[in-house]
Amino acid sequence: MTDTAAMPIAIVGVGKIARDQHIPAIAADDRFTLAATVSRSGGVEGVENFETVEDLLGARPDIPALSLCMPPLPRFAAATAALAAGRHVMLEKPPGATVAEVFKLDRLARARGVTLHATWHSRCADGVAAARAWLRDRQITRLRIDWREDVRKWHPGQDWIWQAGGLGVFDPGINALSIMTEILPHPLHLSGADLHFPENRETPIAADLRFAGPGGIDASAGFDWREEDGEVWEITVDTDAGELRLVDGGARLLIDGTEQPVEGPGEYPALYHRFAELIETAQSDVDPAPLIHVADAFMLGRRIVVEPFHD
């Protein structure tokens, strides 16, 4: 440990997102110190690694906090074990493979008196808080989300995203929905969806969503994983006071085309900052709203079969 005041934390699931984001964010945060990992495919140089969460929980009662970075399907069992053992838990998004398990984890954390932080990293993008503040008192007439990227670039060889429960294009799309549900002063609900399934895959490669809300708002989203050239992660909101645009996944904010000054520590550093704050104040932060929109899209959506997808 580099700092005796820092809280020991363990990372469970040492994959791409853990290496790219969580481990650097923890290293840069003096309130946490990476004390252990759980991984079957190799951990981190110089840090004790365990094969299973149960092994970690049994061997290291000195680690009060766990950050779960594995895919959504196995996350519930690990989160349940950690919360039941009285540890604070931070969840990568989405917070579960089902909506029901998010409510179960929330109840368990309350019963055990520990912190559960169901994170939505895109809500910590630098422009989001300012967008939320600007929209608070506006009359919103239209909202449009365009979230198009190249799946081959972002999810190379990740089979789980194509298997039932892996969410497909909703894996990035839920980031947009997490911003939408954060910045709008009044919630929307899904009114229709077209889901495009490659004929050889169990999850959609593209989705078109329509939402209903107050004042007959015209709200829609287009998610597409087949964009190779013009990747875009944008939300445009038309209001009675002009046009708001969040671009680059929420990192930049424009009002009527003029770039607004925004700043922040970055998404993952902000998440760990918030996790420390929640633990300190004995609170949880669990909002299933983005996952509910996704489940609603699967329930309500029309299914369109499109050409096969090969990695």
Add this chain to the structure above:
Amino acid sequence: MTDTAAMPIAIVGVGKIARDQHIPAIAADDRFTLAATVSRSGGVEGVENFETVEDLLGARPDIPALSLCMPPLPRFAAATAALAAGRHVMLEKPPGATVAEVFKLDRLARARGVTLHATWHSRCADGVAAARAWLRDRQITRLRIDWREDVRKWHPGQDWIWQAGGLGVFDPGINALSIMTEILPHPLHLSGADLHFPENRETPIAADLRFAGPGGIDASAGFDWREEDGEVWEITVDTDAGELRLVDGGARLLIDGTEQPVEGPGEYPALYHRFAELIETAQSDVDPAPLIHVADAFMLGRRIVVEPFHD
């Protein structure tokens, strides 16, 4: 009005379920009197009929309660209009086409200080309350739901059940899930599902669900709309103290094969009894849990294409 003490109530959507269940239940309940209907295809002899909910709300401020019996897709707009106009609202199941709108209606009812009763009629089947009481302190090892019926008999010509958002076999299946979520002392969550879609339809004709829960419980459900001869609506629960069976959709209860004495007013009379009680005590009753399981099944489930279905 036959009774000056009875509360005037309007029925919105005069289809099969309204004629078979709601109208007789209201006629038999001296706390309500049917004062108006909303229907585009004809109302009830001797009762004022309106073309739209808005017409009703404008013309009849003397009607404080509305019971919404139309299909789930148009229900949200009608419920919102009624709650916003300060009326108490009873919803047929499911309470919405999406999970998000159920939370929105719940918030609106609280904000307006009126009663929202999101009903699950199968929870009022005569055996359910006794099953819940019996299971309260048992260790449950296994739960099995078999819900098989002939769609041609129960939904003749109802196109909406086959359209995206119509839920398909989950329309009856959600009744079983409403009982399951009522009688179990600890909630389950979906761990996997196979959904069988006729190649010419947008909703499933059959579904196999698997659930996870405390103590490694073995829990599953089979819904099938292709059963012509041996229709069955049964829930079997194995416990440390023997086997509980709810049969005939919850109307009968057997413990270790022995029929238990149960009684009640019947499902729909019980719902109106409860609605009157909720209004009197200024409460709401909104539980989205069964609909969340359905949305989770669509999100997590594997999709299997089966032979076309023709009415």
